[in-house]
Amino acid sequence: MTRKLKKGGYTAILSVIVIAAVIILNMIVGRLPEKVRQWDMSSSQIYTLGETTKDLIKGLDKDVTIYVVGDPANIDKRITSFVNRYGDLSSHIKVETVDSVLHPEQLKKLNATDSTLLVSCETTNKTQSIPFADIIKIDESSYYYYGQTKETEFDGEGQLTGAISHVTSDVSKTIYATEGHGEAAFGNTVSDMLKKSNLTVNSINLLKDGKIPEDCELLLINDPASDLANDEKTMLTDYLDKGGHVLILAGYAEKERPNLTSVISAYGLNLENGMAADTKNFYQNNPYYIFPTIETGSDVTNGVDTRSAALVLQSAALTKTENVPDGITVTPFMQTSDGGMLVTEDAQKKGTYILGAVSEKKLDTGSARLTVFSTPTLIDEKLNTSFTNLTNLTLFMNAVTSNFEDVANVSIPSKSLDVTYNTVTHGGMWGILFIFVIPAAVLCCGLMVWFKRRRL
Structure with missing residues (x-):
């Protein structure tokens, strides 16, 4: 066997080994999880x-x-x-x-x-x-x-x-949303999230229908502009007393709503006649644009990172009644800071005000549950699509699904494909730093290096 033939044989064997190694490596990589590949x-x-x-x-x-x-x-x-x-x-x-x-x-x-x-x-x-x-x-x-x-x-x-949640679960819940009081419609995002959690939402006019349907497992009242009628107040009270669940996004209204306020106060909460402000945690120098304090210890805040931000605009204010009725437990889950204020036409009153709370009443069989948000802007479509990192929708969906023992919040908002830019919302010292201080420092360093080299 000549030297040239030996060398060619070694080359061929080495080529086969390399090709085999590449094939085996591709097979191994192909079996790796997608997140690794x-x-x-x-x-x-x-x-x-x-x-x-x-x-x-x-x-x-x-x-x-x-x-x-x-x-x-x-x-x-x-x-x-x-x-x-x-x-x-x-x-x-x-x-x-x-x-x-x-x-x-x-x-x-x-x-x-x-x-x-x-x-x-x-x-x-x-x-x-x-x-x-x-x-x-x-x-x-x-x-x-x-x-x-x-x-x-x-x-x-x-x-x-x-x-996946839908096809593996036999659970389906029916929710009714009231109409007839100028209620706000749910945006596309909220409607999609309710659907993703296997929740069917039907509309109901309590005055026309004359009752709350027996298959109603949660009654939603979203930003009513006008008050409940006396008959509707009675329906809600009876429904709750029988173990019903109600979720109200009350909102601030210029007109008084005594019947709605009465239903809420019967469960240990006052819907104050005024607008909430916060002089410590606010957005864009507007104390009516509040970053609420998220309280732990409630099923509404389960899984919510308290370091994340929720944002509510032009909110009403809630407080606990002086004497909470026997058998009722009020659990706030969202509040202003201690720099909160209740602003009316005549006065401003400092304090910490509730922006969201759950009130539960123990009954002989089961319990009644009233969840109240002081502002419907929590689920505002424009707000939540503009600020996709807010926890607003998570809090709302937790508030909805926590009414059911066998329903989990699996509603996940979509992720934006728009190009994102880093922005500085407040100029101030940051503007001075980036516009004047850093350029001046770079210029000085450059002049020093130039002067040093010039002397050499």
């Missing part, structure tokens, strides 16, 4: 799963299959990468791709639609379909006016976690 470098962390999702999947005792239905060549890679992260979390979750072009018969068999995620649980025989358009949302007005597709939100976790 692809790091979440997105500005809004669209691939990162929160604790709500992790807790839900950790507690799964039923098998769930997520079918990614569509033409693999056209499916957005963000969707497939995101879905695979669910499969990595639990052996109860299996992810399958259904090629709608090559296997249209499988779509018929699954009763699936092209360009969707189909979430299925064989144990409960329930399915839920999620269109890709509900995951990656676009600004329709931008397309209509300018012919450009602008992506605005990624709602993968909210949609998929809600679907």
Whole structure:
């Protein structure tokens, strides 16, 4: 065997070893979890799963299959990468791709639609379909006016976690929202979040219907502009006395609402006639734009980071009644700081004021529960879409779901795909530092280095 032949043999063997190593490495990498293979470098962390999702999947005792239905060549890679992260979390979750072009018969068999995620649980025989358009949302007005597709939100976790909760649970709750008093309508975000938690919301006019339906498991009153009628006051009082649950977003009103106030005060809370302000924790130099203090010890604040911020605007104020009725426990979960004020036309009264509280009354069988927020801006659509890092919606959904022992808050807001910029909301010393001090320091250092080198 010549030296050249030996050298060629060694080269061939080395090449085979390298190729085999690359193949084995690719096989190993292919079996790694999606979060290891692809790091979440997105500005809004669209691939990162929160604790709500992790807790839900950790507690799964039923098998769930997520079918990614569509033409693999056209499916957005963000969707497939995101879905695979669910499969990595639990052996109860299996992810399958259904090629709608090559296997249209499988779509018929699954009763699936092209360009969707189909979430299925064989144990409960329930399915839920999620269109890709509900995951990656676009600004329709931008397309209509300018012919450009602008992506605005990624709602993968909210949609998929809600679907898994829906197909694995047999629990369904009915909520009624009152109308007839100028109540504010729920925004799209709040409506979607209620739906994600398997909560059905129906409208009701108490005067027209003459009663609160027997299947009502929570009655919602959102920002009533006018007062309850005497009959409605009686209906609410009777409903609560029988163990009913009511959630009121009262809000500030110029007109007096004695019947509404009476229902609230019967459960140990006064709805004060005035507007709440805070001279310590406020936004943009406006004491009526309050950053509330979040109190621990309530199921409404479970899972809420007290270091995070909620923001309420132009709020009414609540206080405890001097003599809380026997058998009733009042638990505030949201308050002003000790720099709070009650502002009326005639006076300003300092103190710490309640902005949200739960009042429970023990009954012979079960308990009645009244939850009161002093402002409906907590769930204002514009406010919460402008400040996506607020805990407002989490507090609201906790307040809703804590009325039910067998319902968890699995409602997760969508994540913005808009470009985010670092902004300084208050200039002051920061403006002086960045505009004058730092440039002056850099200039001085440069002059010193130049002068030193010039002398050399």
